[in-house]
Amino acid sequence: MKYLAFLLLLLTFSCNHEKTVLLPEIVNADITEVLDVSPAYLFYDETKKDSIEMNRKNLIGTTNWLVNVDKRLTLGQVIPQIIFLQNKKRNAEVHKNENAKNYYTCNDTSIKSLGFIEFTDIIYKTGYVFPNVAPDYENPRENRIIVDFRNVQDIKLVTLSKDSILKKSTLKNLKQDLDNLPNDGVYEFILNINSKLTFQDYITFKSKLSQINSSKMSVNENEFIY
Template structure:
């Protein structure tokens, strides 16, 4: 069994075959160690736009040649990549692993980032996450599945294109977020489990995505949970509702 415990620089630099992945940084380790793993890399690349020679486009280059379906998959993703490039690739790889005849029950999929306090490589599990991409938003999804979600006290949490946070349309500061969720849930949940439904504008970077996932994770406890559905949306593709996201 291989143990993956790496010391990383404060800049969160991860190398693979002389190519570099700049990792996000946070001040906490959700998970510190991984065993029996396969690394997957998503590199940040710039290329010339064929239609506009003076314009450069950001692209993602994926190295998944070492991915073995019976192992834990460790996703090393460059923090500069936008979600609109990252999430489709992640979804494709999730599906590939599920469909593989060699897939092993109990294995994890995790995102990597750098813990700048402990100075170790840290991991955020997302094995059970199902991404709803481009034209989905949790507020509408909850209405469509009202029979199921009436058993929970539901909060729609949105991280918009400016990386600002709203909870059910009310703007909340990053510093106040965890306390706001806990206090509001305690006051209004009426004994139900509170479910946080996370929504991310697809223009956010992977760096901002990890930052926001960990912020939401810090707000959880036995009575407050994260939904297994995550909504990464294109604002132009959402249904017209006249409401504040």
């Protein structure tokens, strides 16, 4: 599949006119076009085990992968499937393209078209309550902050050096609270995320983080799902 067709109708993404994925919504996506793609689908289906069904039969290993996830699914349902797909691509021995990337497909309501969030380099780690991050990262511990996303009304910024709550926030106020951190160098944020959150909550969270001044912050590639 060389080009991405305009597949979004209202809030749905259909596959062979048989099943429908309700795409997560996003506003002002940084990425609005991806070329040389192949798709995978994670459907919400209450008749299936764990209410999830994956269709990956159209994936081509050397292309950019567009993963279309139903926004009603929880991270506990989605992330094991995403890890499976990532490992399949990373461990491929033939038909491998080192430049091929992975994206989540979203409904960008600001342009009434598709938007994308890249997740190629993210390493998902499941079953963690708080991350045990190695001490040899470039940033000193005092500049590393755990962003603990429990629910949309309960986000805590926890200092890694003192293991104390620096700030309590919400999804709505997260960008403002992160922007207002003291100018004490570049902060590294380590994401600690509740597996019961919906995929829509997760995409909104990731979108908020992408809006933060990049000269002031970086996000660790490890994401801890508990």
